[in-house]
Amino acid sequence: MTRINFLLLFVVVLCAMSVVRAQYQGRRMFAALDVAQQRAEQLQMDKDRLQVEYRAMSAPGRIERIARTQLDMRPITAARTIFVHEGQATLPPLPVMPQSPPKPASQGARR
Amino acid sequence: MKNPAMRAPKSAASYGKSPLLNVKLPPGRAWLVKGLLFAAFAALGLRAFWVQVWTTQFYQNQGDLRFVRTIELPAMRGRILDRNGNILASSIPAKTIWADPTQVESGNDKVQQLARLLGLNAADLQRRLDSNKQFVYLKRQVDIDVAKEVKALGIKGIYESPSYKRYYPEGSAAAQLIGFSNIEGQGQDGMELALQARLAGHPGVRKVVKDRLGNVIEDVSGGVPPVDGQDVRLSIDSKIQYLTYQALKQSVEDNKAKNGSAVVIDAKTGEILAMANYPSFDPNSRKRMTEADIRNYAVTDAFEPGSVLKPITLSAALQAGIITPTTVFHTAPGCQQFYGANICDDSNNGNIELPQVIQYSSNVATSQVVSKMPAQVQWNMYTAVGFGQRPQIEFPGATSGLMRPMKRWRPIDRITMGFGYGLGISTLQLAHAYLIFADRGRIFPVTLFKHDEAPEGVQVVSPAVAREMRGMLALVTQPGGTAPAAAVPGYSTGGKTGTAWIAKDGKYDKKLFRAQFVGLAPIHHPVLVMAVSVDQPTGGKHFGGQVSAPVFGAVVPQALRILGVQPDLPVKPDLVPAQTAQALQLPAGRAMKGGA
Numbered sequence: 001m002t003r004i005n006f007l008l009l010f011v012v013v014l015c016a017m018s019v020v021r022a023q024y025q026g027r028r029m030f031a032a033l034d035v036a037q038q039r040a041e042q043l044q045m046d047k048d049r050l051q052v053e054y055r056a057m058s059a060p061g062r063i064e065r066i067a068r069t070q071l072d073m074r075p076i077t078a079a080r081t082i083f084v085h086e087g088q089a090t091l092p093p094l095p096v097m098p099q100s101p102p103k104p105a106s107q108g109a110r111r
Numbered sequence: 112m113k114n115p116a117m118r119a120p121k122s123a124a125s126y127g128k129s130p131l132l133n134v135k136l137p138p139g140r141a142w143l144v145k146g147l148l149f150a151a152f153a154a155l156g157l158r159a160f161w162v163q164v165w166t167t168q169f170y171q172n173q174g175d176l177r178f179v180r181t182i183e184l185p186a187m188r189g190r191i192l193d194r195n196g197n198i199l200a201s202s203i204p205a206k207t208i209w210a211d212p213t214q215v216e217s218g219n220d221k222v223q224q225l226a227r228l229l230g231l232n233a234a235d236l237q238r239r240l241d242s243n244k245q246f247v248y249l250k251r252q253v254d255i256d257v258a259k260e261v262k263a264l265g266i267k268g269i270y271e272s273p274s275y276k277r278y279y280p281e282g283s284a285a286a287q288l289i290g291f292s293n294i295e296g297q298g299q300d301g302m303e304l305a306l307q308a309r310l311a312g313h314p315g316v317r318k319v320v321k322d323r324l325g326n327v328i329e330d331v332s333g334g335v336p337p338v339d340g341q342d343v344r345l346s347i348d349s350k351i352q353y354l355t356y357q358a359l360k361q362s363v364e365d366n367k368a369k370n371g372s373a374v375v376i377d378a379k380t381g382e383i384l385a386m387a388n389y390p391s392f393d394p395n396s397r398k399r400m401t402e403a404d405i406r407n408y409a410v411t412d413a414f415e416p417g418s419v420l421k422p423i424t425l426s427a428a429l430q431a432g433i434i435t436p437t438t439v440f441h442t443a444p445g446c447q448q449f450y451g452a453n454i455c456d457d458s459n460n461g462n463i464e465l466p467q468v469i470q471y472s473s474n475v476a477t478s479q480v481v482s483k484m485p486a487q488v489q490w491n492m493y494t495a496v497g498f499g500q501r502p503q504i505e506f507p508g509a510t511s512g513l514m515r516p517m518k519r520w521r522p523i524d525r526i527t528m529g530f531g532y533g534l535g536i537s538t539l540q541l542a543h544a545y546l547i548f549a550d551r552g553r554i555f556p557v558t559l560f561k562h563d564e565a566p567e568g569v570q571v572v573s574p575a576v577a578r579e580m581r582g583m584l585a586l587v588t589q590p591g592g593t594a595p596a597a598a599v600p601g602y603s604t605g606g607k608t609g610t611a612w613i614a615k616d617g618k619y620d621k622k623l624f625r626a627q628f629v630g631l632a633p634i635h636h637p638v639l640v641m642a643v644s645v646d647q648p649t650g651g652k653h654f655g656g657q658v659s660a661p662v663f664g665a666v667v668p669q670a671l672r673i674l675g676v677q678p679d680l681p682v683k684p685d686l687v688p689a690q691t692a693q694a695l696q697l698p699a700g701r702a703m704k705g706g707a
Binding site: 027031048052060061064076079080081083 | 198284328
């Protein structure tokens with residue numbers, strides 16, 4: 001009888017310790033989850049911020065200013081546009097380019 | 112006989128020698144002690160019941176107060192997007208920098224650096240840090256990068272907490288339309304105000320248990336998750352918006368005008384593609400913003416439209432069969448009396464047919480038409496195109512314009528209304544009214560939101576009348592019309608100019624003008640309708656054809672290209688490769704200029 005009692009006592013102590021351990025583990029994992037969630041939120045906010053920055057970089061006003069001042073570009077007109085229709089099998093023939101343009105000049109023009 | 116009480120100690124001698132133990136006590140006393148002990152235990156039991164069962168909630172709350180922390184979870188304000196999903200307004204994370212002056216101990220140079228970083232006056236900052244409060248805001252909505260530098264200074268007692276800042280990538284181009292929100296995230300003007308309920312969302316709270324290191328170790332029930340605000344997609348096209356703003360700005364500045372507004376509407380759906388105003392402000396830094404800058408003139412201000420109203424009036428007469436496109440009007444000598452008022456044209460146009468009435472903008476011929484037209488026909492047309500009614504758009508302060516009820520019209524009022532005096536409409540209402548010429552004579556409600564499918568529309572004039580009117584409007588932008596500046600290469604256009612006097616102190620000031628142009632393009636299959644209105648140009652030019660039509664001419668070809676509309680007029684190709692070939696023979700530096 002006494003032996004069984006001791007065995008049970010041992011089992012109870014074991015259970016009690018594993019409960020404490022499980023609770024500790026649980027809390028640690030919860031804290032880790034919380035940190036991960038906060039990081040996810042932070043990354044989401046960064047993504048939003050970067051999207052806005054990307055948009056600010058691609059705002060029509062900025063593009064136009066750079067195109068005009070730094071790249072010496074001019075607005076497109078109908079006279080310089082080839083319209084391609086959806087489903088059109090072949091593209092209209094491109095205007096003939098001069099053969100093998102000299103390299104330095106072509107790079108200069110592209111810049 | 113001996114007393115038995117005297118004998119007892121002898122018999123109890125084995126219990127001990129102390130006489131006290133041998134004292135015989137009254138039995139009631141023992142019961143009293145036992146009873147008191149029992150009562151004490153009972154009191155303990157009751158107390159335990161009271162604490163554990165009866166008032167358990169109170170004690171649990173008290174416990175929570177000592178362990179559970181409530182974390183505020185702010186709701187992210189929704190974004191405002193254009194029709195293609197480009198951001199027009201968005202919240203970005205920022206920091207609030209605050210201080211606990213009782214903890215701050217720092218040298219003057221650090222305070223100087225802090226003031227410089229935050230853009231504050233150093234002396235003022237020092238004064239705030241010397242106060243004996245425990246909390247002072249130093250600056251709110253500080254950029255994340257700046258906040259990092261502030262933190263790097265390492266001043267004790269300076270703290271930061273998270274917040275949001277509203278950012279508007281379009282800047283001043285759509286400022287009045289989008290509006291802005293204040294530091295607390297409440298919409299103050301424009302769409303930010305109109306859509307406050309949808310954009311705002313609801314903040315939430317989270318209840319947690321924290322350990323001594325400040326880590327969250329357990330979620331406690333009773334939290335409310337935050338609900339982020341919804342994103343809203345407008346019908347605006349940000350590229351067309353920008354083009355419209357730039358062209359309008361140019362015109363208002365060149366002509367030294369008081370202000371200007373322009374509206375571009377999709378002719379097939381009634382969606383507003385652009386709505387621009389000038390003067391404007393930068394919604395991202397509103398320090399120098401004035402009342403006049405905030406105003407969305409296109410929607411909030413009604414004005415007498417002048418000649419741009421003639422096509423509306425004449426189409427009512429055409430629809431009612433009162434005139435035909437070949438009706439001849441005798442306008443010589445250029446002035447005519449109507450109900451005691453002398454109505455004049457700019458010049459003597461002689462005998463003209465209906466198309467020329469529009470092309471030359473004849474007041475006399477229009478008055479002749481109105482005098483033959485029943486008032487009901489005129490009234491029905493004006494109300495059908497939305498005059499005197501608030502446009503069905505969610506914009507704060509949209510004006511309904513001014514139109515008197517029909518039974519209060521005097522005969523002369525009908526005549527002057529026929530060519531746009533005696534009633535008031537906004538630029539938006541003007542563009543909206545011209546929808547009847549665009550799509551087979553139907554009109555749609557205007558909207559600032561993107562449609563999923565084209566609306567039904569209401570038939571106002573027959574498709575034939577709409578077609579005839581378009582043919583007449585096309586004459587206006589051709590040589591000989593009043594607005595050749597609205598002609599654009601590659602696309603057919605049509606429209607009507609208006610140069611209206613401005614009423615001041617009860618009479619018309621013949622030196623103050625409002626220059627208007629409203630047009631459609633491509634005129635034979637309209638894709639967009641655009642109205643431009645410039646108030647009080649004083650730079651030498653004042654006609655609608657000189658001041659407002661060039662705005663139309665600058666925006667329309669670009670807008671049509673953006674919308675993927677093919678030119679309907681033959682154009683002489685002016686392609687880049689041909690030029691490049693020529694340019695290649697030039698030195699590289701000069702090839703740049705000659706090329707694209």
